[in-house]
Amino acid sequence: MTASSQTSVQIPQATGTWRTMGSDLARGSAIFLLLAAMLVGFGTAEPAFLGLANAMSVLQAVSVTAILATGITVTLAVGGFDLSIGAVAAASVMVASYAMVVWHQPVWTTVPIVFAFGVVVGLLNAALILWLRVPDLLATLAVNFLLTGLQLIPTAGRSIATGLILPDGTAATGRFDPAFLAIGRGRLFGILPVPVVLMIVVALALHVLTEHTRIGRLLFATGGNAVAARLAGAPTGRLKALAYLVSGGLAALGGIAVAARVGRGDVSSGASLLLDAVAAALIGFAVLNRRRPNVFGAVVGAIFVGFLLNGLTMLNAPYYTQDFVKGAVLVGALALTFGFARRA
Amino acid sequence: MLTDGVPDAAAREAALSERLSAAPLLTLAGVAKTFGATVALQGVDLRIAAGEILALMGANGAGKSTLVSILGGATRPDQGTMRLGGESFAPVTPADSRRAGIAIVHQATDRAGCPGLTVADALVLDRFADARFPLFLSRRSVRREAASVLRQAGFDLQLDLDFGDLKPAERQLLAIARAVSAQARLLVLDEPTASLSSHEAGRLFDIIEDLRGRGLAIVYISHRLGDLKRLADRVVVLRGGRVADAQAAPIDFERAVTAMIGRPLAAAHAEARAIAGDVVLDVAGLHLGGDAAPIDFQVRQGEVVALTGPLGVGKSRLLSTLFGVHAPAAGTMRLGGRSYWPRDPAGAIAAGVAMAAEDRHRTSFVPSDWPGGTVAGTVGLPHLGRWYPHGFLVGDRESKAAQDGIERLNIRASGPQARLDTLSGGNQQKTILARWQAEPMRLLLLDEPFQGVDVGARADIVAAIRADRGVATLIATSDPEEALEVADRIFVMDRAGLSPVTKAHHASLR
Numbered sequence: 001m002t003a004s005s006q007t008s009v010q011i012p013q014a015t016g017t018w019r020t021m022g023s024d025l026a027r028g029s030a031i032f033l034l035l036a037a038m039l040v041g042f043g044t045a046e047p048a049f050l051g052l053a054n055a056m057s058v059l060q061a062v063s064v065t066a067i068l069a070t071g072i073t074v075t076l077a078v079g080g081f082d083l084s085i086g087a088v089a090a091a092s093v094m095v096a097s098y099a100m101v102v103w104h105q106p107v108w109t110t111v112p113i114v115f116a117f118g119v120v121v122g123l124l125n126a127a128l129i130l131w132l133r134v135p136d137l138l139a140t141l142a143v144n145f146l147l148t149g150l151q152l153i154p155t156a157g158r159s160i161a162t163g164l165i166l167p168d169g170t171a172a173t174g175r176f177d178p179a180f181l182a183i184g185r186g187r188l189f190g191i192l193p194v195p196v197v198l199m200i201v202v203a204l205a206l207h208v209l210t211e212h213t214r215i216g217r218l219l220f221a222t223g224g225n226a227v228a229a230r231l232a233g234a235p236t237g238r239l240k241a242l243a244y245l246v247s248g249g250l251a252a253l254g255g256i257a258v259a260a261r262v263g264r265g266d267v268s269s270g271a272s273l274l275l276d277a278v279a280a281a282l283i284g285f286a287v288l289n290r291r292r293p294n295v296f297g298a299v300v301g302a303i304f305v306g307f308l309l310n311g312l313t314m315l316n317a318p319y320y321t322q323d324f325v326k327g328a329v330l331v332g333a334l335a336l337t338f339g340f341a342r343r344a
Numbered sequence: 345m346l347t348d349g350v351p352d353a354a355a356r357e358a359a360l361s362e363r364l365s366a367a368p369l370l371t372l373a374g375v376a377k378t379f380g381a382t383v384a385l386q387g388v389d390l391r392i393a394a395g396e397i398l399a400l401m402g403a404n405g406a407g408k409s410t411l412v413s414i415l416g417g418a419t420r421p422d423q424g425t426m427r428l429g430g431e432s433f434a435p436v437t438p439a440d441s442r443r444a445g446i447a448i449v450h451q452a453t454d455r456a457g458c459p460g461l462t463v464a465d466a467l468v469l470d471r472f473a474d475a476r477f478p479l480f481l482s483r484r485s486v487r488r489e490a491a492s493v494l495r496q497a498g499f500d501l502q503l504d505l506d507f508g509d510l511k512p513a514e515r516q517l518l519a520i521a522r523a524v525s526a527q528a529r530l531l532v533l534d535e536p537t538a539s540l541s542s543h544e545a546g547r548l549f550d551i552i553e554d555l556r557g558r559g560l561a562i563v564y565i566s567h568r569l570g571d572l573k574r575l576a577d578r579v580v581v582l583r584g585g586r587v588a589d590a591q592a593a594p595i596d597f598e599r600a601v602t603a604m605i606g607r608p609l610a611a612a613h614a615e616a617r618a619i620a621g622d623v624v625l626d627v628a629g630l631h632l633g634g635d636a637a638p639i640d641f642q643v644r645q646g647e648v649v650a651l652t653g654p655l656g657v658g659k660s661r662l663l664s665t666l667f668g669v670h671a672p673a674a675g676t677m678r679l680g681g682r683s684y685w686p687r688d689p690a691g692a693i694a695a696g697v698a699m700a701a702e703d704r705h706r707t708s709f710v711p712s713d714w715p716g717g718t719v720a721g722t723v724g725l726p727h728l729g730r731w732y733p734h735g736f737l738v739g740d741r742e743s744k745a746a747q748d749g750i751e752r753l754n755i756r757a758s759g760p761q762a763r764l765d766t767l768s769g770g771n772q773q774k775t776i777l778a779r780w781q782a783e784p785m786r787l788l789l790l791d792e793p794f795q796g797v798d799v800g801a802r803a804d805i806v807a808a809i810r811a812d813r814g815v816a817t818l819i820a821t822s823d824p825e826e827a828l829e830v831a832d833r834i835f836v837m838d839r840a841g842l843s844p845v846t847k848a849h850h851a852s853l854r
Binding site for chain 1: 667669688689690692693694699701706707708709710711713714715716717721725726728729732735736737738
């Protein structure tokens with residue numbers, strides 16, 4: 001390997017570049033080819049699969065996963081890994097419900113409260129990682145545990161809906177603000193579900209931030225080589241903190257979308273969010289053969305898994321095979337990214 | 345082994361030529377290898393006898409690494425034959441090569457053991473993986489084995505130290521001891537002195553000569569001519585994958601270097617210039633902490649000052665303190681006449697100070713397949729805020745700066761967007777210089793800037809540093825040759841602090 005990297009100086013640029021570009025293109029577009037094959041395959045077997053209504057329902061189903069996956073991607077870019085986002089999203093569902101049902105808050109105060117909650121958790125992660133120097137994975141995994149437990153305490157483990165009996169014996173009389181529910185159930189122009197709009201906006205904003213701004217370049221520099229970034233004058237600590245604030249805030253947004261769709265504070269609403277989002281972010285490494293975290297790939301990864309599961313469900317694959325399918329896709333994508341790419 | 349008297353040397357030479365003509369230990373004939381479109385080796389012939397040191401020279405990318413990797417069994421040649429000890433030798437895996445008696449000690453010796461294990465453990469690491477070795481270990485049995493490994497190697501190491509606490513020199517010795525105890529017949533040493541002080545290097549040379557005396561064949565790879573002059577019995581020069589020169593003693597190194605870089609090398613000693621520029625850096629009573637002595641010195645605009653001295657004496661610490669990585673324990677620093685007290689590297693950069701730290705891969709580069717892993721990205725990293733004040737990376741400011749650097753410093757790259765890992769060590773180092781020269785600065789700090797840089801690229805870098813008359817330059821290097829080549833003034837740093845050395849004096853010291 002050292003030999004090839006040392007000697008590649010003398011590569012006649014044209015041929016070398018074209019050859020690698022060819023195989024890169026094949027690997028990078030593999031997931032799109034699979035997606036196309038899948039659409040054709042499922043579409044032939046079950047024409048309803050290709051309908052606009054079905055496409056919208058799949059996108060709506062994956063929108064929260066995709067939003068969370070972009071948050072994980074930003075933390076991966078700084079060399080971290082936010083494993084608390086699943087619990088942040090789940091707890092955000094409870095915070096939003098509690099604010100409306102128990103505190104009688106309208107949408108205008110509920111949403112800021114939930115965002116504040118997500119950002120505070122991001123700060124907690126950053127503090128653990130930067131001040132106390134706990135490794136990223138351990139710190140965020142611990143916070144994940146903490147929040148999973150914490151969200152049960154105010155309601156003594158009950159789900160939140162109008163009429164909830166609080167631990168002090170009184171009944172909560174507030175209800176979900178209809179304007180809040182519109183975030184999860186409304187449609188833009190009668191077609192695009194609002195969560196899908198949120199997903200698109202988040203994806204575009206973060207794609208521009210990470211790939212086309214100097215902040216993004218510094219985020220990647222921090223993750224790629226923190227020493228080099230610091231010696232080039234980059235504020236690596238603040239950049240890491242920023243990444244965790246962004247992922248905390250995005251997890252809160254995901255929680256808002258879930259709460260607004262479900263319409264109650266379900267204690268088990270966030271169960272599979274974390275692993276689905278992690279899978280999407282990692283599948284994203286293979287998209288376009290970037291071999292590194294990237295926002296576009298994470299979103300494509302989430303959508304890919306969404307269509308796959310939807311198609312299988314339409315073909316009457318039993319629901320309990322879903323996790324197996326997701327796992328298989330993840331293993332395949334990682335093998336494609338790391339294994340075959342290196343051998344070429 | 346040190347007594348290299350004339351009759352002794354002559355006798356050895358006679359014995360050597362006899363053995364070479366009789367039966368060389370290793371013979372390569374017409375070995376060729378291509379990687380894709382890159383020709384790494386084309387028809388290399390080579391022979392090495394037991395009991396000789398063969399110096400393998402070549403610029404970065406000349407094919408040395410490929411040759412070593414073929415000997416080590418990690419790469420298979422496309423053409424050619426190899427014979428080892430009279431038998432055909434065609435290793436398929438590194439294990440084949442090891443079994444046949446070839447041991448390779450790489451430049452990066454951090455892989456000779458693992459932190460957390462003791463030196464004794466690291467010495468017998470190979471045997472832990474050997475199924476014939478007992479499953480259950482005791483401290484005593486491991487120590488006994490380790491001691492016997494050291495006995496075979498003929499030198500001493502402290503067995504109870506943690507591997508992670510070893511200095512590079514000790515790790516190097518440990519790796520050599522492991523190689524020798526593995527019944528090696530041919531030992532390949534790749535840049536063994538790259539991170540050693542001259543004292544440590546001297547000790548290593550004694551050991552290498554001792555191993556030669558015991559009949560080991562040694563292939564010695566180095567960019568340092570001083571090492572090669574001291575050790576080499578013969579020299580083979582690779583250039584563009586071919587043998588460009590082969591000499592037996594007496595070796596004409598000037599001819600070898602010319603063959604290596606394809607042109608004669610300019611005078612190796614920088615002439616001292618009269619520098620009349622203003623004082624840029626003024627350091628007084630600077631304490632780096634611990635029991636180190638206070639440091640006083642000045643660097644003027646347009647001047648190149650080199651700090652030399654043994655490893656671990658605080659050269660890097662001094663440079664990184666000037667760059668705001670560490671806070672000094674006491675003393676004053678003035679930059680351009682004003683008090684200078686950087687809180688962090690960002691503060692130092694804002695004040696007009698730049699540093700290219702030791703070990704460029706660890707301290708200057710992001711991975712090549714990440715954003716910013718190109719020549720342009722490397723040049724631009726510290727300047728993004730200045731070049732893109734609105735935050736969006738639009739326009740070609742960065743590419744232009746990189747293109748300037750490529751032309752000015754003669755960087756061999758396909759362009760500003762070339763991935764950094766497609767560049768040779770020398771061109772990577774030039775890229776770091778281009779980074780800091782892309783914006784005005786007052787003080788340039790270079791820590792071991794010539795590590796893994798071949799002689800030709802080194803001459804380019806020296807010329808570029810000396811030509812920049814607007815900057816004060818401070819260079820830390822443990823190689824006195826390099827200090828002589830680049831500096832107007834030289835300081836030796838040791839436990840007693842800095843002492844100035846005149847160049848004539850320095851030259852006579854060697």
